[in-house]
Amino acid sequence: MNTTETPRTSRWQLSTHDLAVAGVFGALAAILAVTPLGLIPVPNISGAATSLHLPAIIAGIVAGPVVGALVGLVLGLASWYAFHATFLALADGSLFVALLSAFLPRILIGVVAYYTYRLFRRWPGLAAALGGLAGTLTNTIGVLGILLWLGTFPAVLLVPIFSMNVPIEIILAIVITIPAVAAIRAVARGQIAGAQARPERSQRN
Numbered sequence: 001m002n003t004t005e006t007p008r009t010s011r012w013q014l015s016t017h018d019l020a021v022a023g024v025f026g027a028l029a030a031i032l033a034v035t036p037l038g039l040i041p042v043p044n045i046s047g048a049a050t051s052l053h054l055p056a057i058i059a060g061i062v063a064g065p066v067v068g069a070l071v072g073l074v075l076g077l078a079s080w081y082a083f084h085a086t087f088l089a090l091a092d093g094s095l096f097v098a099l100l101s102a103f104l105p106r107i108l109i110g111v112v113a114y115y116t117y118r119l120f121r122r123w124p125g126l127a128a129a130l131g132g133l134a135g136t137l138t139n140t141i142g143v144l145g146i147l148l149w150l151g152t153f154p155a156v157l158l159v160p161i162f163s164m165n166v167p168i169e170i171i172l173a174i175v176i177t178i179p180a181v182a183a184i185r186a187v188a189r190g191q192i193a194g195a196q197a198r199p200e201r202s203q204r205n
Contacts, residue, residue, distance in 0.1 A: 014066060014067070017063070017188075018063045018064065018066070018067050021059055021062060021063040021067055022059065022063070022067045022070045022071055025055040025056070025058060025059035025067075025071045026055070026059075026070065026071045026074035026075075027074075028055045029052065029055040029056060029071055029072075029074050029075040029078060030074055030075070030077075030078040032051060032052050032054075032055065033052050033075060033078035033079050033081075033082055034078055034081065034082045037051075038050055038051050038052045039051075040168060040169075040172070042164050042165055042168065043164075044160035044161070044164050044165070045157060045160055046157060046160060046161050046165055048165075049164070049165040049166075049168040049169050049172075050139075050165075050169060051169070051172055052075055052079065052139075053075070053106075053109050053135055053136055053139040053169070053173065054172070054173060054176055054177070055071050055075070056068055056071040056072040056075055056106065056109040056110040056113070056135065057109060057110060057113040057131060057132055057135035057136070057173060057177055058176075058177055058180050058181060058184070059071040059110055060072075060109065060110025060111060060112075060113040060114040060117075060131075060135065061110075061113050061114055061117045061128060061131050061177070061181050062181055062184045062185065062188075064114060065110065065111040065114045065115070067110065068109065068110015068111050068113060068114050069107050069108075069110055069111050071110055072106040072107040072108065072109045072110050072111075073103070073106070073107050075106045075109075076102050076103035076106040076107060079102055079106065080099070080102045080103070083102075084098070084102070087099075087101060087102050087147075089152075090147045090151050090152060090153045091147060091150070091151040091152070092151050092152040094150070094151065097146065097147070097150045097151050098151075100146055100150070101142075101143050101146040101147050101150075101151070102143075104142060104146070105138055105139050105141075105142025105143045105146070106139065106142075106143075108138050108142065109135045109138050109139050110135065112134050112135055112138045113131040113132065113134055113135035113138075114131070116130050116131045116133075116134040116135075117130070117131035117181075124181070124182065124185075125178055125182070128174075128177045128178045128181040128182070129174045129177065129178055131177060131181075132170070132173035132174045132176070132177035132178070133170055133173065133174065135173065136166075136169050136170050136173045137166075137170075140161075140165075140166055140169065144158065144161070
């Protein structure tokens with residue numbers, strides 16, 4: 001029996017690796033949210049598309065739904081810090097609606113991306129692309145849907161956002177998620193192989 005590995009029994013348990021992934025991608029999400037790095041200028045009334053959702057998507061796919069949710073929570077906190085006035089204005093002054101739109105969709109980004117990836121995991125490239133797509137739509141439809149349904153988001157803005165912003169965000173998510181997930185999984189496999197090889201060498205010595 002191989003005792004060098006302790007496989008996880010559930011995706012809802014966190015390993016040291018998962019916590020490291022949550023920390024790294026959570027920090028990246030915060031940086032994107034509070035700096036212009038997370039905004040992509042577009043020539044419409046919204047002013048910018050976003051890449052804020054990418055860390056939560058990638059973290060969710062490579063480390064599971066809990067890590068994805070944690071990174072999404074960090075994104076929500078950072079977004080609230082940077083854009084709380086906008087959320088409150090579009091929520092017609094309702095703190096509950098503003099907080100709901102700022103946090104709930106962001107927490108779900110990585111969760112939805114992970115389970116979408118799992119459905120198609122036999123085809124890793126396709127699975128990563130669809131995970132990126134699902135996570136992006138979770139963010140966009142979640143935030144705008146809550147503000148439109150419960151707040152005062154102008155419905156007229158949906159046309160320019162969905163015709164320009166959303167395609168850009170989806171393409172960006174797919175282009176970045178596929179190689180990022182492949183690279184992180186390759187590194188993880190290399191680390192496991194190295195951990196198994198060392199005891200064998202020591203026994204021969």
